[in-house]
Amino acid sequence: MSETVLSIRNLSISFQTSNGMVNAIRGLDLDLHKGKTVAIVGESGSGKSVTVKAIMRILSGNQKINSGSITFNFDSGDEKISQDLLKLSKKEMRSRINGRRIAMVFQDPMTSLNPTMTIGKQIMEGMIIHLNKTRAEAHERALELLRLVGISDPENRMKSYPHQLSGGMRQRVVIAIMLACDPEVLICDEPTTALDVTIQAKILELIKEIQARTHISVIYITHDLGVVAKVADYVAVMYAGKIVERGTVNEIFYDPKHPYTWGLLSSMPDIGSENEKLYTIPGSPPNLLHKIEGDAFAPRNVHALKIDFKQEPPMFKITDTHYAATWLLHENASKVEMSETLRRRIDKVVKEAGRDGENTDLASY
Numbered sequence: 001m002s003e004t005v006l007s008i009r010n011l012s013i014s015f016q017t018s019n020g021m022v023n024a025i026r027g028l029d030l031d032l033h034k035g036k037t038v039a040i041v042g043e044s045g046s047g048k049s050v051t052v053k054a055i056m057r058i059l060s061g062n063q064k065i066n067s068g069s070i071t072f073n074f075d076s077g078d079e080k081i082s083q084d085l086l087k088l089s090k091k092e093m094r095s096r097i098n099g100r101r102i103a104m105v106f107q108d109p110m111t112s113l114n115p116t117m118t119i120g121k122q123i124m125e126g127m128i129i130h131l132n133k134t135r136a137e138a139h140e141r142a143l144e145l146l147r148l149v150g151i152s153d154p155e156n157r158m159k160s161y162p163h164q165l166s167g168g169m170r171q172r173v174v175i176a177i178m179l180a181c182d183p184e185v186l187i188c189d190e191p192t193t194a195l196d197v198t199i200q201a202k203i204l205e206l207i208k209e210i211q212a213r214t215h216i217s218v219i220y221i222t223h224d225l226g227v228v229a230k231v232a233d234y235v236a237v238m239y240a241g242k243i244v245e246r247g248t249v250n251e252i253f254y255d256p257k258h259p260y261t262w263g264l265l266s267s268m269p270d271i272g273s274e275n276e277k278l279y280t281i282p283g284s285p286p287n288l289l290h291k292i293e294g295d296a297f298a299p300r301n302v303h304a305l306k307i308d309f310k311q312e313p314p315m316f317k318i319t320d321t322h323y324a325a326t327w328l329l330h331e332n333a334s335k336v337e338m339s340e341t342l343r344r345r346i347d348k349v350v351k352e353a354g355r356d357g358e359n360t361d362l363a364s365y
């Protein structure tokens, strides 16, 4: 396995609210490998955004990091550095890490763009501040970046303001800005949700192409498993502030073990079969204001065992890369498999994503 760029261990984060403490992240472990994409998937409120905002240390004022570490391994040019990001001040994060080594693309490109500044200036700014490039060098590189993200006539586009571009073009510009300082890590938080389907596909393609060229490591947040099938190498499935299953994209799509993962996969939109009713996981996520007893998913799990309501399951190992936190994997539990309907639906989504047959591993399932 390639080297680990980011390694999150036992991360726990709460938010102080007028109703009490919301325990949003409850002991989270996650690894990101060099040149690879890990997709974090999960229902709304499961903690995907809080996790990546913690990496960038851009959480709101009412946050409290209770425990954990976020180790970032990078090459400073002179030496290899291993830094716990939680030990840096916000000021150090801004000057040394954010935008320079770890960059983030948000759902709405306007969050990252300044409406009063030309896009050329915005792409050049980071390079002048962080990399001490001259204006001429930054200008040259900005043109290259605009070409890289597929924007034609870059000389003229440099002079445009964000409102003169379409949504898809703005997101391309944001990606160019984020790549300007050659970051080691790119975090994408639902970057295509606001865009129409064809533009979405183009942006996903673009991120993959850039990754193939630059070996950047990518964290991709989405609740669309069709997108996961297109972009991810590894998948981390999140529920109530924890990773409950993780594995390679093949392991998660072809041999999912957690009933919550089955539920997420069952609720994937299935293009082409309008008659088939979309499944929704019954019930709702737990209230994170209260202490959770046992497995947080138990009340929604038709396969729940008695122990699920009493004791939290550990991460059971399935392969060296595949782990799931469900008591169903205990040797004494009776064997429960996902349904045939779900199997067929998954096969279809993987086929639509163009990933079937990509990896010989697939044949072994």
Ligand SMILES: Nc1ncnc2c1ncn2[C@@H]1O[C@H](COP(=O)(O)OP(=O)(O)OP(=O)(O)O)[C@@H](O)[C@H]1O
Pocket (backbone or CB within 6 Å): 015, 016, 017, 022, 024, 042, 043, 044, 045, 046, 047, 048, 049, 050, 051, 060, 062, 223, 288
């Ligand atoms: N500033 C805050 N104050 C209080 N609670 C917060 C705050 N920010 C996030 N939370 C809570 O943390 C939990 C995780 O939220 P988060 O936004 O990470 O979920 P998510 O998985 O990204 O959801 P979505 O897919 O809807 O973006 C939620 O219960 C949310 O209400």
